[in-house]
Amino acid sequence: MTAPDKILTTLANPPLQKAVYAATGRLMDHRRAVVNPEVLPDYQELRTAANAIKRHTLENLDYYLEQLEANVTRRGGKVIWCKDGAEVAGFLVRLAKEKNARLVVKSKSMTTEEIDLNEKLEQAGIETVETDLGEFIIQLLRQKPYHIVAPALHLTRYDVADVFTQRLGVERETVIEKQTMIARRVLREKFLAADIGVSGANFLVAGDGAVVLCTNEGNARLTTTAPRIHVAVAGIEKLVPRAADLAVFLKLLGRSATGQPLTVYTSFLSGPRREGEIDGPEEFYLVLLDKGRTQVLADREKRQSLFCIRCGSCLNHCPVYRKIGGHNYPWVYSGPLGAVISPLYQGMMHDSWLPFASSLCGACADVCPVKIELPKLLLEHREEIVRTKAAQGRGRLEKLGFRLWAWLMRHPKLYELAGTAGSVIASGDGGWMTRLPGLLNVGPGKAWTSQRDMPALAAQSFRQLWRERRSRS
Amino acid sequence: MSREIILERVRTALGRSAGQAPAAPPEARVRIPETGVEERIEQFRRALEALAGKFHVAASKQEARARAAGLLEGRAAVASNSPYLAECGITELEGVRSGFTREAELREACATAGAGITSADYGLADTGTLVMLSSAREARMISLLPPMHVALIPREIILTGLDELFTILPNPAELTSSMVLITGPSRTADIEQILVRGVHGPGEIHVIVV
Numbered sequence: 001m002t003a004p005d006k007i008l009t010t011l012a013n014p015p016l017q018k019a020v021y022a023a024t025g026r027l028m029d030h031r032r033a034v035v036n037p038e039v040l041p042d043y044q045e046l047r048t049a050a051n052a053i054k055r056h057t058l059e060n061l062d063y064y065l066e067q068l069e070a071n072v073t074r075r076g077g078k079v080i081w082c083k084d085g086a087e088v089a090g091f092l093v094r095l096a097k098e099k100n101a102r103l104v105v106k107s108k109s110m111t112t113e114e115i116d117l118n119e120k121l122e123q124a125g126i127e128t129v130e131t132d133l134g135e136f137i138i139q140l141l142r143q144k145p146y147h148i149v150a151p152a153l154h155l156t157r158y159d160v161a162d163v164f165t166q167r168l169g170v171e172r173e174t175v176i177e178k179q180t181m182i183a184r185r186v187l188r189e190k191f192l193a194a195d196i197g198v199s200g201a202n203f204l205v206a207g208d209g210a211v212v213l214c215t216n217e218g219n220a221r222l223t224t225t226a227p228r229i230h231v232a233v234a235g236i237e238k239l240v241p242r243a244a245d246l247a248v249f250l251k252l253l254g255r256s257a258t259g260q261p262l263t264v265y266t267s268f269l270s271g272p273r274r275e276g277e278i279d280g281p282e283e284f285y286l287v288l289l290d291k292g293r294t295q296v297l298a299d300r301e302k303r304q305s306l307f308c309i310r311c312g313s314c315l316n317h318c319p320v321y322r323k324i325g326g327h328n329y330p331w332v333y334s335g336p337l338g339a340v341i342s343p344l345y346q347g348m349m350h351d352s353w354l355p356f357a358s359s360l361c362g363a364c365a366d367v368c369p370v371k372i373e374l375p376k377l378l379l380e381h382r383e384e385i386v387r388t389k390a391a392q393g394r395g396r397l398e399k400l401g402f403r404l405w406a407w408l409m410r411h412p413k414l415y416e417l418a419g420t421a422g423s424v425i426a427s428g429d430g431g432w433m434t435r436l437p438g439l440l441n442v443g444p445g446k447a448w449t450s451q452r453d454m455p456a457l458a459a460q461s462f463r464q465l466w467r468e469r470r471s472r473s
Numbered sequence: 474m475s476r477e478i479i480l481e482r483v484r485t486a487l488g489r490s491a492g493q494a495p496a497a498p499p500e501a502r503v504r505i506p507e508t509g510v511e512e513r514i515e516q517f518r519r520a521l522e523a524l525a526g527k528f529h530v531a532a533s534k535q536e537a538r539a540r541a542a543g544l545l546e547g548r549a550a551v552a553s554n555s556p557y558l559a560e561c562g563i564t565e566l567e568g569v570r571s572g573f574t575r576e577a578e579l580r581e582a583c584a585t586a587g588a589g590i591t592s593a594d595y596g597l598a599d600t601g602t603l604v605m606l607s608s609a610r611e612a613r614m615i616s617l618l619p620p621m622h623v624a625l626i627p628r629e630i631i632l633t634g635l636d637e638l639f640t641i642l643p644n645p646a647e648l649t650s651s652m653v654l655i656t657g658p659s660r661t662a663d664i665e666q667i668l669v670r671g672v673h674g675p676g677e678i679h680v681i682v683v
Contacts, residue, residue: 019665022666023665023666026666027666042504045502046502049499049502052499053498053499056496056498056499057498059487059496060487060489060495060496061483061487062480062483062484062487062489062491062493063489063493063494063495064495065480065483066480071646075646075650081474081475081476081479082475083475083478083479087475131673132663133661133663133664133672134661134663134664137663137664150662150663150666151663152663152664153666155664155665156665157664157665160664176664176665176667176669177669179664180661180664180669180671180672183672184671184672184673187673188584188673191673192580192584205646207644208644208645208646208647209646210645210646216659216660216661216662216672217659217660217661217672217673217674218617218659218672218673218674218675219672219673221613221617221653221673221674222617222673222674224651225613225614225617226580226614236479236483241498242498242501242643243639243642243643243644243645243646244501244502244503244636244639244640244643245501246635246639247501247502247503247634247635247636247638247639248502250635251635258662260656261520261599261600261656262600262602262635262654262656263656264524264655264656264657264658264659264660264674265653265654265655265656265659265674266653266654266656267651267652267653267654268645268646268651268652268653268654269650269651270645270646270649270650270651271646271650272650273607273650273651274649274650276608276609277607277608277609277612277650278573278574278575278576278579278609278612279576279579279580279607279612279613279614280607280613280650280651288479290475290479290482294479294482294483294485294486295482295486297482297483297486297487298485298486298487
């Protein structure tokens with residue numbers, strides 16, 4: 001499958017290009033300011049530690065999952081194991097029916113985006129309201145998040161004014177502070193009326209049976225405090241062994257995501273309210289989701305993609321994401337992370353163009369707080385895709401091309417001749433070759449050069465220069 | 474059952490068997506700087522103010538009470554059942570309601586109050602953070618629903634940072650069902666990355682260090 005044409009629409013939209021470029025640029029600046037060695041001398045040490053903790057946890061995952069379950073249960077919570085999204089929705093719909101619940105409030109969770117939970121609950125007649133401001137806006141627009149951390153990154157205050165007027169029936173308001181207060185008012189009512197609060201989880205602490213949530217707005221606190229029932233939905237990879245490990249991860253997460261030393265609210269929640277407590281949920285459920293994760297776990301190399309803590313830093317630093325934005329990726333995860341994990345969860349050949357849509361510049365790996373080797377994984381995907389295509393008898397032309405190249409390389413005289421011909425053909429325009437000349441600009445050569453500008457070949461080859469130099473001396 | 478299927482898949486993926494002990498985990502990484510209490514208070518102030526939180530020092534409990542009264546400016550307020558607030562005389566201030574034991578009443582009061590007053594279990598100097606363990610003494614909503622949060626804390630509870638916190642509390646779940654770290658006022662930047670304070674939680678936070 002080739003890349004979708006709608007990428008061209010994104011590229012041809014200057015305001016959108018500017019919005020994405022500016023927003024990701026700011027996030028990059030914010031991060032840089034708080035990880036530089038003067039303010040955080042042990043940043044690299046923390047990354048190494050985070051990587052080691054995640055590796056260890058995943059290598060012993062069955063043990064930690066059982067430990068987590070035992071501790072959640074001991075504190076009066078219940079663990080629900082789900083193989084896929086349908087099981088999660090099935091559980092929540094049954095729970096809502098049983099508890100006579102009509103309204104669910106949600107705090108931001110990429111895991112529930114993954115399984116289209118909102119749509120499934122709405123289909124069952126349960127009103128489901130996103131409460132993170134960005135998520136609230138895109139839910140009103142019936143869109144998917146544009147960015148893991150900043151879901152409405154592509155929208156302007158005027159877009160927000162439009163959707164608020166249309167969907168909330170309020171006076172048109174374009175001042176961002178006032179728009180925020182409209183959302184606060186609307187959502188406060190929802191919080192206080194909701195029967196069930198659904199959250200995700202940034203971390204699960206096995207030794208405590210705890211769910212850790214990091215937010216800035218306070219919506220996760222309200223989601224897990226106001227309704228009578230709290231349901232946390234988390235992928236099985238979210239575990240860390242001990243609370244003390246959070247000291248490493250919390251220092252990295254906020255800094256990598258938005259340049260904050262800590263997010264405003266970090267909640268460490270274990271089970272329902274206890275004896276004597278005045279507020280907090282009366283019931284607590286932890287939903288553990290597999291949905292392909294165990295399959296990724298089985299691959300020793302690709303396992304590291306499960307280390308991800310969803311900070312979004314690789315998106316901000318990716319030259320491809322910054323041009324094509326978040327809605328041209330095939331799944332809810334975009335950027336380098338999306339390019340690595342979408343093929344793993346949706347099938348390698350499902351969007352086989354995706355691992356190739358990268359310059360392999362390595363910026364993502366440099367900023368990843370848990371040191372996932374994203375470019376290496378993309379290369380492995382490419383290899384697998386090429387092999388699959390070859391096995392299907394596809395990609396013959398490319399193979400022929402490389403054979404020809406290899407043959408040429410073994411014949412120096414012919415190689416030199418080809419080089420001379422090349423320098424005539426590819427003399428370029430103003431030092432750059434933007435397309436193949438004349439009749440040669442056809443077929444795969446045309447397709448390849450249509451997206452790539454290259455410096456024109458020099459008039460004299462290295463061999464010629466070398467010969468001249470030697471004859472001079 | 475999905476539980477058994479998932480656990481079996483995990484074990485197969487890892488080549489492990491049921492009940493097998495885990496490898497030794499990497500040693501927890503703990504770095505606690507040697508910092509005196511005055512320096513910790515100063516760090517706390519700087520970090521909190523960088524987030525537009527307001528920092529106050531009171532020489533005595535009486536002064537703290539006067540400070541709090543000045544901040545409230547007659548606003549209706551809800552105070553938690555923390556004994557420390559009673560010691561400071563906060564619960565006797567005019568317009569302050571306290572002693573809630575029933576959720577519906579607490580919720581009603583918090584939803585309409587102009588300020589919530591609490592203490593905290595710890596402070597974290599390097600980030601200007603309040604650490605709050607929920608209990609019968611500290612309900613969750615008081616620091617959450619009103620538009621302003623005022624916290625009174627004794628100076629000696631300010632720790633250096635996260636590493637020290639988790640050294641003192643290696644298993645927070647033993648003590649509470651909810652530990653919340655509060656670092657500055659509620660904020661968002663979801664529309665055009667413009668910073669707005671007070672989205673769902675309090676837009677104003679005051680910490681009075683006694």
